[in-house]
């Protein structure tokens with residue numbers, strides 16, 4: 476980054492999957508590697524921001540100069556984010572948060588020989604991004620949407636439903652895992668497809684887009 480477009484800003488980012496326990500050794504999770512979120516954290520830091528990265532369980536090094544808070548479940552992530560959101564200027568939700576958690580998680584390991592198939596009862600998790608977006612004088616909110624089809628329609632619907640100014644859409648086959656991605660940014664001005672590139676490059680473009688919207692240059 477030549478100009479430090481986010482100098483003096485506090486940026487809060489979520490990354491990676493969440494892990495919703497079924498019993499002490501089993502759980503429900505997803506294939507997010509954390510790479511996209513960590514790339515956004517690195518790019519925001521390089522753009523001069525003070526960055527806190529709330530990360531689900533992933534095997535990635537902490538980007539230089541970034542404060543990382545490790546969490547496991549969506550409820551942990553929710554608590555870590557809500558404790559910091561009001562003091563942030565920008566919130567970027569890159570994490571693939573589980574929509575549901577297990578309501579009847581077992582304290583002890585489930586045994587196969589106790590008869591019958593154990594029922595797993597699901598309960599809805601809080602929508603972290605929507606809650607941050609609803610804060611009075613809260614941060615500028617950016618979401619992500621991973622879809623298997625109808626990217627524009629579904630991403631724009633999420634943007635409106637969560638009431639956020641910017642969402643980055645990607646197809647699941649492009650975005651989950653791997654070092655590269657294909658992003659389309661959706662904001663009040665319409666859609667901005669970015670050229671497919673390494674996540675590090677796309678993260679820098681996203682950060683520049685956020686900075687432009689923040690300063691009203693778009």
Ligand code: PMT
Nearest residue numbers: 507508509510511568572602603604618619621650651652
């Ligand atoms: O980690 P990688 O392997 O690099 O993959 C990156 C990615 C594909 C996970 C990432 O680019 C991405 O698209 N993340 C969002 C995944 C998704 O589809 O989220 P969602 O549609 O469930 O949620 C939409 C938005 O709301 C997201 O910003 C999400 O962080 C947020 N959300 C969702 C549910 C919830 N309970 N709380 C939330 O904050």
